[in-house]
Amino acid sequence: MNMQTTSRQTAAESALIEAYNAQLGDLPGNGAVISARDRLVDDLKTNGLPTRRVEAWHYTDLKTLLRAIPGAVPAAVIDTPEPLVEGSAVITTRHGHADPKVSVSDVLVNAFSEMLSEGTAAPGLSVIDRDDTIGKINGSFVRDGFVLEFPAGAQIEKPVEIQVLHGDGQVHTRFPVSFGAGSRATVIERHLPTGKGDAFVTSVSDISLEDGADVTWIILQQQGASDTHLGQLRVRVGSNAKLRLYVINAGGRLVRQELRIDVAGEGSDLQLRGVNLLGGETHTDVTLVLGHHVPNTTSTEIFRNVVFDRARGVFQGMIKVALDAQKTDARMACNTLLMSDDAEFSAKPELEIFADDVQCGHGATVADIDANHLYYLMARGVPRNKARAMLVNAFVAEIVEELEDEQLVEALEAIISSWLEKHA
Amino acid sequence: MLEIRNLHARIAEDGTEIIRGLNLTVKAGEVAAIMGPNGSGKSTLSYILSGREDYEVTEGEILYNGESILELDPAERASKGIFLAFQYPVEIPGVATMQFLKVAMNEQRKARGEAELTTPDFIRRVKEAAAELKINPDMLKRPLNVGFSGGEKKRAEILQMALLEPQLCVLDETDSGLDIDALKIVADGVNALRSPDRAVIVITHYQRLLDYIVPDTVHVLYKGQIIRTGDKSLAHELEANGYADIIGEAA
Ligand SMILES: Nc1ncnc2c1ncn2[C@@H]1O[C@H](COP(=O)(O)OP(=O)(O)OP(=O)(O)O)[C@@H](O)[C@H]1O
Numbered sequence: 001m002n003m004q005t006t007s008r009q010t011a012a013e014s015a016l017i018e019a020y021n022a023q024l025g026d027l028p029g030n031g032a033v034i035s036a037r038d039r040l041v042d043d044l045k046t047n048g049l050p051t052r053r054v055e056a057w058h059y060t061d062l063k064t065l066l067r068a069i070p071g072a073v074p075a076a077v078i079d080t081p082e083p084l085v086e087g088s089a090v091i092t093t094r095h096g097h098a099d100p101k102v103s104v105s106d107v108l109v110n111a112f113s114e115m116l117s118e119g120t121a122a123p124g125l126s127v128i129d130r131d132d133t134i135g136k137i138n139g140s141f142v143r144d145g146f147v148l149e150f151p152a153g154a155q156i157e158k159p160v161e162i163q164v165l166h167g168d169g170q171v172h173t174r175f176p177v178s179f180g181a182g183s184r185a186t187v188i189e190r191h192l193p194t195g196k197g198d199a200f201v202t203s204v205s206d207i208s209l210e211d212g213a214d215v216t217w218i219i220l221q222q223q224g225a226s227d228t229h230l231g232q233l234r235v236r237v238g239s240n241a242k243l244r245l246y247v248i249n250a251g252g253r254l255v256r257q258e259l260r261i262d263v264a265g266e267g268s269d270l271q272l273r274g275v276n277l278l279g280g281e282t283h284t285d286v287t288l289v290l291g292h293h294v295p296n297t298t299s300t301e302i303f304r305n306v307v308f309d310r311a312r313g314v315f316q317g318m319i320k321v322a323l324d325a326q327k328t329d330a331r332m333a334c335n336t337l338l339m340s341d342d343a344e345f346s347a348k349p350e351l352e353i354f355a356d357d358v359q360c361g362h363g364a365t366v367a368d369i370d371a372n373h374l375y376y377l378m379a380r381g382v383p384r385n386k387a388r389a390m391l392v393n394a395f396v397a398e399i400v401e402e403l404e405d406e407q408l409v410e411a412l413e414a415i416i417s418s419w420l421e422k423h424a
Numbered sequence: 425m426l427e428i429r430n431l432h433a434r435i436a437e438d439g440t441e442i443i444r445g446l447n448l449t450v451k452a453g454e455v456a457a458i459m460g461p462n463g464s465g466k467s468t469l470s471y472i473l474s475g476r477e478d479y480e481v482t483e484g485e486i487l488y489n490g491e492s493i494l495e496l497d498p499a500e501r502a503s504k505g506i507f508l509a510f511q512y513p514v515e516i517p518g519v520a521t522m523q524f525l526k527v528a529m530n531e532q533r534k535a536r537g538e539a540e541l542t543t544p545d546f547i548r549r550v551k552e553a554a555a556e557l558k559i560n561p562d563m564l565k566r567p568l569n570v571g572f573s574g575g576e577k578k579r580a581e582i583l584q585m586a587l588l589e590p591q592l593c594v595l596d597e598t599d600s601g602l603d604i605d606a607l608k609i610v611a612d613g614v615n616a617l618r619s620p621d622r623a624v625i626v627i628t629h630y631q632r633l634l635d636y637i638v639p640d641t642v643h644v645l646y647k648g649q650i651i652r653t654g655d656k657s658l659a660h661e662l663e664a665n666g667y668a669d670i671i672g673e674a675a
């Protein structure tokens with residue numbers, strides 16, 4: 001293959017292409033997979049990383065923000081942390097490699113590397129659209145991950161926690177997951193670093209809910225202070241299915257979480273909740289493209305953002321309601337607390353509605369803590385700083401408390417409070 | 425215990441003067457009632473006592489146990505024993521009532537150099553106080569004041585007062601929104617707190633509350649000043665004749 005580099009390539013772009021060349025013949029995959037990878041890398045090489053001129057990346061100019069890609073670092077031993085909820089089934093990828101021989105009772109678990117070797121992964125390595133940079137990078141480099149099948153009717157009481165652990169360097173994982181008809185489960189996708197240096201992480205989860213599935217999916221991103229995290233969640237929601245989706249960002253230096261959701265079955269309900277805890281000199285982007293494609297579906301999207309220091313946050317929320325999708329009820333809200341004068345948050349909600357009989361709305365607020373609330377707490381003897389911390393906590397805890405699993409609520413609240421204690 | 429001398433205060437934002445040369449003395453052990461027409465400045469006075477930052481004191485002094493409190497923030501005043509039961513308690517979504525009570529009690533204890541309460545001790549105290557006030561414990565599992573009825577909010581304020589054991593209690597129209605049974609329960613709660621080293625200021629529009637919490641002194645507040653002071657018979661006089669005569673005399 002012709003891998004010429006041009007002078008217009010940034011350091012990160014050349015590093016990506018060099019990394020690909022260096023791994024030629026080593027990345028898992030049959031012929032179909034390899035040619036899919038080649039196409040993705042060619043695309044990256046031709047088009048480069050997106051700039052602010054690409055609308056989908058307008059607020060996250062990846063070409064400028066992604067200054068370097070760390071080289072390969074010999075993998076250190078990575079210990080397994082305790083799961084968030086005691087008694088969870090834990091399956092782990094360490095530095096991009098799935099642990100061998102893992103099992104979860106009543107669930108089919110396979111390594112994604114097998115799908116790559118067999119070639120069944122090839123169709124999934126395609127991009128969603130031409131601006132799908134995360135799909136391109138992940139598809140080029142992904143080595144492993146887990147393939148989970150929740151059989152029809154399976155009722156999995158305890159959460160399944162997918163731990164995506166890594167040291168420094170590059171890590172690319174993928175998780176195709178299907179929830180059979182009428183199944184019920186909670187999955188926690190937890191991204192945790194163990195290294196002290198830089199990591200460049202991409203991770204794509206591709207999940208489908210068959211008819212009547214009832215799923216809670218939680219993405220908990222706690223990357224290190226100098227890490228880049230590019231995450232993508234592709235979702236298809238079937239008839240009468242219910243998805244509670246939580247995206248919690250509490251780490252990373254450069255983060256983009258893309259949520260590409262297709263509500264494709266009548267009578268389904270999506271409850272999307274996001275918490276963005278941003279501090280330091282970081283950049284965090286959550287981009288949602290939600291399509292309501294069929295009649296009689298509901299969705300609510302609520303994001304709560306707390307921004308300290310010189311951190312920058314972005315929320316792009318696009319809701320598309322197709323011509324046929326009558327009686328869609330979709331409500332989106334994005335509320336931000338700016339905790340410093342240098343903190344920044346850009347919210348860009350968009351509705352694209354072709355059906356005429358729908359209820360859709362969106363709202364975005366940016367505020368400081370409510371002075372009346374602060375006064376009330378202080379009038380009871382709570383010192384100012386503590387009262388402020390309680391109110392910031394409350395602002396995000398409200399979202400987390402909608403979850404039914406009390407142990408999970410407690411665990412997430414503990415993570416949120418300890419983050420806030422460190423940054424407030 | 426409390427001495428307010430020639431107090432002038434205005435709304436910080438637009439400079440409107442609300443309290444205009446107010447004098448009031450409340451002794452330890454005393455129950456003082458403050459009455460007065462709507463908009464005369466009763467709630468404003470209570471906010472200023474608690475240290476609310478929306479108001480600015482431009483002249484005069486507030487002495488509490490002989491010391492000025494004007495430089496103290498609301499939390500510092502609270503830990504010195506000043507408590508205001510609000511006319512309109514705010515709802516605070518996301519703050520669990522029990523957690524709030526525990527933090528408030530322990531922060532006040534810390535500020536006074538006392539040991540923090542253990543969790544079992546804290547829970548026992550809350551249970552006992554809630555039972556006295558006939559508060560359904562399920563209510564305490566909810567976020568602070570969220571979805572409480574008007575009367576429940578008032579009872580929750582008195583619960584906080586009972587738990588925090590303040591020295592100077594200011595009750596701003598605690599009787600409004602309470603049904604007759606609740607009024608008695610709340611009055612009993614306040615009476616239980618009456619003691620020689622504690623003072624209570626009751627702001628109310630109605631004699632009915634004063635039948636249960638019998639005041640030692642009654643003060644009429646009008647246009648930011650105390651225009652008349654008397655004993656409990658003054659409240660009866662107001663109930664019978666309204667404010668017109670007294671306002672006329674003061675003018
Ligand atoms: N923050 C504020 N902004 C504007 N006006 C205010 C503010 N605070 C108080 N006021 C005004 O000051 C006056 C006194 O109000 P206050 O609430 O103290 O009266 P009150 O005696 O408690 O009345 P009520 O018996 O109706 O409770 C009113 O005219 C009120 O509108």
Ligand SMILES: [Mg+2]
Nearest residue numbers: 466467468511
């Ligand atoms: Mg009032």
